[in-house]
Amino acid sequence: MLTTISKQFRWEMGHRLPFHEGLCRNMHGHSYEAHVILTGHPDAHGMVMDYYDMKGLIQDKIDELDHCFLCDASDTVVLDFLSTHAMKTVIVDVPTTAENIARLLLEHVCAKLPAAHRMTSVRVRVYETEKTYAEVEQHL
Secondary structure, rough: EEEEEEEEEEEEEEOOOOOOOOOOHEEEEEEEEEEEEEOOOOOOOOOOOHHHHHOOOHHHHHHHHHEEEEEEEHHHHHHHHHOOOOOEEEOOOOOOOOHHHHHHHHHHHHHHOOOOOEEEHHHHHHHEEEEEOEEEEEEE
């Protein structure tokens, strides 16, 4: 029987959407929350994956993003500013939307799954506010 488990992660991060016509064009930040959701076949003990091991799939990426400014590599205005100030920055090759952040986290989790996993799908849900989220899913 397929079983689904989930673990929650939180971090603080700044970003901006330079293409946006509204307020998100400005530098701002969020208290992000991500849910990593694994669906798979339980082992003989009924576990899909130990929650400690689940944390190991993503905690390094959460630590990298926590209290950073996430910057799209094409945002030369902010990159110029950041190059002259010593601030924690992570540069990515996509706009820093919730959808793209969810996708980046999903790719990270999938790459770290053990070779002998029993998962059938992985989902990542990223909350940008308490009322808005983006979710991506990979079937394995």
